[in-house]
Amino acid sequence: MRKSIYYSYREVLFIVNQIIQRLMKYAIVDIETTGKTQRITEIAIVRYKDNQKLDEYVQLINPEQRLPYFITQLTGITDDMLLDAPTFKEVAQEIFERLNGYVFVAHHVNFDLPIVTKHLAACGITFKPKKMCTVRLSRQLIPGKQSYSLGKLCKDLGINIHGRHRALGDALATGRIWELFYDNPNFQEVFEKALKPTKGVNALPANLPLKDFEKLPETPGVYYFLNKKMEILYIGKAINLKKRVLTHFRSKSKSKITMCRETAHLDFVESGTELLALIMENLAIKKHWPRYNRASKNFSPRLGITSFKNRKGITQLGFNQLRLISQPIAEFHSEGECIKFLTELCMDYNLCPKYCQLVGASARCEDYYLHIPCDYCQEEIDEVEYNKRVQTAIESTHSDLKTEIIELAGRNVEESSFVWIEKGLFRGYGFLPKEESVQTLEDLEKFLVTEKSNPEIQGMLNRFLTDKYNTFTFPTMHQAN
Structure with a gap:
């Protein structure tokens, strides 16, 4: 007589999960990019089945732009190395075939996956894999570490990285982490939770169709909440449209709950970058003034640069609240921006940091920068000559205004975007197809969306330009280092 064997529900579930886990395949992915424009320069894919490595793949990618200096310093990848490499479009199908059907695994997966997805989408390939992040796995399986960076x-785990900040070296190192975690007794439980789909769809407003939410991309842009009459209720900007919209639906604030109950439709416009999202949001709000945008942030400058003569007759520069200055030399949002502006004037015109509100009166000016005292402190020039130098510095802030173009990433790899600043004032923005040859302002103007400047946008641009972004000025058109 055959003996019957009975299993509890938990035992059956455990066995099924074990089988599913054993059948799953994983692709450990790492990419190197151009930095702010986020164009792929190298991709590595190390594929696993169960806990066994199947194969590895690495490919340099021509991003069709020059590499920033700091990227070359970090990765060792040079423009010459990428000159004869294929473009992403030329290898997109091969990359997709290597990834399709595999769980996408990466260290900081929410960085790598959106970039790969965006590149594939630009080539007409839809890619929506299951994903897993080894950073999140690390935090759960080996908690208490001060840092979970790959290096x-x-x-800490005794893994040697051969080729740090190169795609294959980092992917192989992530693969070794994966192998170690796979044998962890808690791996199965953590693994199952990580693969569960987002529960965010349960938070959608009752009147909002699921398809409206699903069509939102995970890219930068501007989003619109509309009611049943297609009236705009709210306009916002996001680096990740889908994720940002979802936070509204999860909000517990009374105004957000009321707004979401009225929301019956979603719309969006992709921007490619956060800066353009900020600008486009500002312009859209000023055009429509939606009911729930009444408390929008005020980006108007609050600090100003001023000049005055001290008791010694020396012209000093400094900053103060804008409301206390009658004729500001320049306007900024933060003390950091003011300090950067004054530091650049000091270095360009050999002014004294003590008389530019950069160090205290008792400090030595050589302690601030370059470890060299200024000409005045060395008694090489007198007060009259020093004051002339300060006046020249002040005049330069007004006479040096040029037509400047900020070059940014596009909405896909086939284009770039730009912001046009004419004589210090915002003029508009545009999107430029990569196949277009632009040599003059007239060429670029065909793609310009002309807009009216306002203090908020000027403030955004002032803050943005304090960082080292790619810009070029006319008549010579180039991309600055």
């Missing part, structure tokens, strides 16, 4: 985590 420090590998050092």
Whole structure:
């Protein structure tokens, strides 16, 4: 007589999960990019089945732009190395075939996956894999670490990285982490939770069709909440449209709950970058003034640069609240921007930091920058000559205004975007197809969306330009280092 064997529900579930886990395949992915424009320069894919490595793949990618200096310093990848490499479009199908059907695994997966997805989408390939992040796995399986960066985590686990900040070296190191975690007794439980789909769809407003939410991309842009009459209720900007919209639906604030109950439709416009999202949001709000945008942030400048003569007759520069200055030399939002502006004037015109509100009166000016005292402190020039130098510095802030173009990433890899600043004032923005040859302002103007400047946008641009972004000025058109 055959003996019957009975299993509890939990035992059956455990066995099924074990089988599913054993059948799943994983692709460990790492990419190197151009930095702010986020164009792929190298991709590595190391594929696993169960806990066994199947194969590895690495490919340099021509991003069709020059690499920033700091990227070359970080990765060792040079423009010459990428000159004869294929473009992403030329290898997109091969990359998709290597990834399709595999769980997409990466260290900081929410960085790598959106970039790969965006590149594939630009080539007409839809890619929506299951994903897993080894950073999140690390936090759950080995909690308490001070840092979960790839370098420090590998050092703690005794894993050698051969080729740090190169795609294959980092992917192989992530693969070793994956192998170690796979044998962890808690791996199965953590693994199952990580693969569960987002529960955010349960938070959608009752009147909002699921398809409206699903069509939102995970890219930068501007989003619109509309009611049943297609009236705009709210306009916002996001680096990740889908994720940002979802936070509204999860909000517990009374006004957000009321707004979401009225929301019956969603719309969006992709921007390619956060700066353009900020600008486009500002312009859209000023055009429509939606009911729930009444408390929009005020980006108007609050600090100003001023000049005055001290008791010694020396012209000093400094900053103060804008409301206390009658004729500001320049306007800024933060003390950091003011300090940067004054520091650049000091260095360009050999002014004294003590008389530019950069160090205290008792400090030595050589302690601030370059470790060299200014000409005045060395008694090489007198007060009259120093004051003339300060006046020249002040005049330069007004006479040096040029037509400047900020070059940014596009909405896909086939285009770039730009912001046009004419004589210090915002004129508009546009999107430029990569196949277009632009040599003059007239060429670029065909793609310009002309808009009216306002203090908020000027403030955004002032803050943006304090960082090192790619810009070029006319008549010579080039991309600055």
